[in-house]
Amino acid sequence: MSRFSFNHATAKFWDQGEAIEACAREGAGIGLWREPVAEYGLERTVRKLAATGVPVTTLCRGGFFTSPGAIAENRRAIDEAAALGTSVLVLVSGGIPEGSRDVDGARATVADALAELAPYAGEAGVTLAIEPLHPMFAADRCVVSTLDQALDLAGPFPSRQVGVVVDTYHVWWDPGLYAAIERAGAAGRIASYQVADWTTPLPAGVLTGRGQLGTGCVELRRITGAVLAAGYDGPIEVELFNDELWARPGAEVFAETAAAYREFVD
Amino acid sequence: MSRFSFNHATAKFWDQGEAIEACAREGAGIGLWREPVAEYGLERTVRKLAATGVPVTTLCRGGFFTSPGAIAENRRAIDEAAALGTSVLVLVSGGIPEGSRDVDGARATVADALAELAPYAGEAGVTLAIEPLHPMFAADRCVVSTLDQALDLAGPFPSRQVGVVVDTYHVWWDPGLYAAIERAGAAGRIASYQVADWTTPLPAGVLTGRGQLGTGCVELRRITGAVLAAGYDGPIEVELFNDELWARPGAEVFAETAAAYREFVD
Numbered sequence: 462m463s464r465f466s467f468n469h470a471t472a473k474f475w476d477q478g479e480a481i482e483a484c485a486r487e488g489a490g491i492g493l494w495r496e497p498v499a500e501y502g503l504e505r506t507v508r509k510l511a512a513t514g515v516p517v518t519t520l521c522r523g524g525f526f527t528s529p530g531a532i533a534e535n536r537r538a539i540d541e542a543a544a545l546g547t548s549v550l551v552l553v554s555g556g557i558p559e560g561s562r563d564v565d566g567a568r569a570t571v572a573d574a575l576a577e578l579a580p581y582a583g584e585a586g587v588t589l590a591i592e593p594l595h596p597m598f599a600a601d602r603c604v605v606s607t608l609d610q611a612l613d614l615a616g617p618f619p620s621r622q623v624g625v626v627v628d629t630y631h632v633w634w635d636p637g638l639y640a641a642i643e644r645a646g647a648a649g650r651i652a653s654y655q656v657a658d659w660t661t662p663l664p665a666g667v668l669t670g671r672g673q674l675g676t677g678c679v680e681l682r683r684i685t686g687a688v689l690a691a692g693y694d695g696p697i698e699v700e701l702f703n704d705e706l707w708a709r710p711g712a713e714v715f716a717e718t719a720a721a722y723r724e725f726v727d
Numbered sequence: 728m729s730r731f732s733f734n735h736a737t738a739k740f741w742d743q744g745e746a747i748e749a750c751a752r753e754g755a756g757i758g759l760w761r762e763p764v765a766e767y768g769l770e771r772t773v774r775k776l777a778a779t780g781v782p783v784t785t786l787c788r789g790g791f792f793t794s795p796g797a798i799a800e801n802r803r804a805i806d807e808a809a810a811l812g813t814s815v816l817v818l819v820s821g822g823i824p825e826g827s828r829d830v831d832g833a834r835a836t837v838a839d840a841l842a843e844l845a846p847y848a849g850e851a852g853v854t855l856a857i858e859p860l861h862p863m864f865a866a867d868r869c870v871v872s873t874l875d876q877a878l879d880l881a882g883p884f885p886s887r888q889v890g891v892v893v894d895t896y897h898v899w900w901d902p903g904l905y906a907a908i909e910r911a912g913a914a915g916r917i918a919s920y921q922v923a924d925w926t927t928p929l930p931a932g933v934l935t936g937r938g939q940l941g942t943g944c945v946e947l948r949r950i951t952g953a954v955l956a957a958g959y960d961g962p963i964e965v966e967l968f969n970d971e972l973w974a975r976p977g978a979e980v981f982a983e984t985a986a987a988y989r990e991f992v993d
Contacts, residue, residue, distance in 0.1 A: 562944045564900070597863040599900035600944045601927045610902045634830070634865035636876045661867045665931040678828045678866045 465722050466490035466518040467715060468655070468700035469497060475711025477501040478509055483715045485513035492519040492655075492698045493545060495538060503544060510546065517547035518696040519626075519653050523589070524552035526574035527567050527604075531555070535578050543585040549652050550582065551590050551626055556601040567604045572614055575623055583622040590652035591615055592626035595634075597667055608632050608641035615650055624652030627688055628700070630671050633659060633679045639687050646691020654688050655698045656681055656726055664704065671701045674721035681725050697726060731988050732784040733981060734758035734921070734966035741977025743767045744775055749981045751779035758785040758921075758964045759811060761804060769810060776812065783813035784962040785892075785919050789855070790818035792840035793833050793870075797821070801844050809851040815918050816848065817856050817892055822867040833870045838880055841889055849888040856918035857881055858892035861900075863933050874898050874907035881916055890918030893954055894966065896937050899925060899945045905953050912957020920954050921964045922947055922992055930970065937967045940987035947991050963992060 467489050469480050477497045484491045498506050498520075510517060523538035525531055535552075542550040554571045557564055575589065582589045591611040594603035605611050611625040625645055632638055645651050658677030664670045674681060685697065699718050706714050733755050735746050743763045750757045764772050764786075776783060789804035791797055801818075808816040820837045823830055841855065848855045857877040860869035871877050877891040891911055898904055911917050924943030930936045940947060951963065965984050972980050 557944050562946045564944070564946070568902070595862065596900040597861065597929065597933070600925055606900050607902060613902075634862040634872050636834070636873060636879075659866055662932040663863065663929070666928045667863070667933060678823050678830070680828045680830070 463488070464695070464697045465719065465727070466492055466696040466698040467718060468492035468519070468521070468698050469494055470521065471699055471701045471706060471718055472711035472714040473707045475714070477506065480711060480715070481509050481513055481515050483712060484515045487719055489719070490516045490518040490696045490698070492521060492700060493517055494521045495541060498541065498545070503541060507544060507546075517545045518698050519549040519551050519590070520545055520547050522551040522553050525555035526571050527555040527558050531574060532577055535574070536581060539578070539582050539585050539587050542587045548586055548588055549590050550587050551592050551653060553592055553594060554603045554605045556599065556604060564599070564604055571605065575614060575618065579618045579622040583619065588621060588624045588652045590624045590626045592628060593631055595631040607635055607637070608645060609637060612641065612645055612648065612650060620649040624650045626653040626655060627651055628655040628657065629679050629681060629684050630655075630657035630659060633684065638684070642684075642687045642691050646688070646693060649692070651688060651691065651693040651695075653698065654685075654693055654695065655700045656685070657699070657701050669702045669704045669707070671703050673701060673703070673706065673717065674699065675725040685726055697722075729754070730961070730963045731985065731993070732756035732758055732962040732964040733984060734785070734787070734964050735760055735763060736787065737965055737967045737972060737984055738977035738980040739973050741980070743772065746977060746981070747775050747779055747781050749978060750781045753985055755985070756782045756784040756962045756964070758787060758966060759783055760787045761807060764807065764811070769807060773810060773812075782962075783811045784964050785815040785817050785856070786811055786813050788817040788819050791821035792837050793821040793824050797840060798843055801840070802847060805844070805848050805851050805853050808853045814852055814854055815856050816853050817858050817919060819858055819860060820869045820871045822865065822870060830865070830870055837871065841880060841884065845884045845888040849885065854887060854890045854918045856890045856892045858894060859897055861897040873901055873903070874911060875903060878907065878911055878914065878916060886915040890916045892919040892921060893917055894921040894923065895945050895947060895950050896921075896923035896925060899950065904950070908950075908953045908957050912954070912959060915958070917954060917957065917959040917961075919964065920951075920959055920961065921966045922951070922988075923965070923967050935968045935970045935973070937969050939967060939969070939972065939983065940965065941991040951992055963988075
């Protein structure tokens with residue numbers, strides 16, 4: 462279980478302090494979110510992490526580059542990542558601006574924003590980790606839809622500054638997945654590896670239907686094997702957005718998730 | 728409007744005979760579905776088509792190769808397509824069998840089924856048109872998720888036997904779309920071109936959220952231009968699965984759809 466990390470969004474409404482303590486007991490890392498960090502207090506979060514020794518595996522999230530004020534907001538996110546001691550800021554790029562049909566324009570905006578932010582991130586010791594989201598989010602959440610596309614966007618920058626997130630939920634369907642994982646590993650670009658399962662039917666809005674590990678059709682062991690074979694030696698973070706999980710007590714969800722990780726990933 | 732074709736599923740609960748008559752008045756083609764054809768009667772449909780002069784642009788659909796009995800069922804679908812005088816049988820490949828996680832195995836099953844059916848289709852004068860569906864359907868409906876993947880599957884067969892469907896709803900997000908359209912055209916593989924718009928939020932189950940032309944973020948003119956530039960000179964079929972449209976009178980939906988086609992595609 463030495464790679465196991467629990468993303469706080471898996472038990473979204475669980476007190477962040479309790480989540481950190483549970484991770485400490487399990488010897489796990491934690492993936493944090495900016496809003497709960499702000500609510501709990503950044504300084505207080507830093508102290509809690511220091512007291513428990515829990516490493517922050519990612520900060521979620523920066524990005525949304527097609528929204529106004531994105532550059533300043535992302536600089537703040539980079540500062541917070543550095544303060545929390547994580548080298549990984551997850552980026553969800555943002556969708557196509559309301560009323561626009563210019564998907565290529567939105568993608569160009571992402572490339573421009575990376576160019577503006579990458580040096581700043583590099584100086585802070587933070588890697589901007591571009592997360593390709595499932596193509597069902599391309600319109601309203603993330604115009605970066607495949608791992609290859611994320612790697613193309615990362616290409617111009619040093620891998621210390623810009624990397625990618627491989628999240629099984631978003632990429633499992635891709636016919637070019639294993640080649641793309643190899644490519645990502647060879648370029649030293651895998652900044653984070655996240656796991657979730659795919660279950661159907663999807664709920665309305667499709668955001669909160671990620672399956673608990675082992676309940677869906679994702680080949681978790683095969684993809685994990687490929688990511689490790691590509692040279693990734695970092696944490697494996699479980700991140701589930703799921704209304705049913707969110708309705709349950711955090712400690713219970715944590716225990717179930719750790720057990721599922723043991724059975725289906727580890 | 729000489730290319731306009733109305734897929735019957737756009738007004739799913741509209742009497743097929745009335746839909747054919749509306750297409751005749753508009754000078755449009757029609758895309759038919761096997762179940763309504765069976766309900767209306769195959770012979771009766773053939774007579775109605777002959778009497779009105781409406782061409783059948785596609786028969787929907789064959790495929791679902793990962794289900795038992797698929798080969799025999801698809802032979803029947805090919806026979807029906809030939810009887811209806813259309814050279815295009817749309818194939819939706821089917822998803823991953825219940826309880827399986829073997830997406831590559833499911834994809835291999837599709838390739839095997841094509842090899843078994845292609846000569847039979849060729850003799851009947853019917854092209855098996857592989858439709859890549861949006862990756863959100865990869866688990867439960869269609870393991871063929873991109874145009875390039877469909878072209879790879881079609882590759883071993885003569886283009887008269889196996890082609891592809893380009894449906895804007897399913898492929899608009901693909902960073903490799905325009906290259907894939909060029910490739911499809913150069914190989915003479917575009918057997919059908921269908922249009923629908925992408926709107927959010929998606930409904931539960933995600934099947935019935937296709938947007939009326941012009942209501943979403945798909946670059947309909949740009950994609951249409953690329954398909955025509957690639958050498959496609961066939962009909963343009965509007966196929967919308969949309970609960971709100973389905974709840975309205977067919978004639979009204981037909982008129983709205985023809986008008987939207989004129990404004991956003993033609």
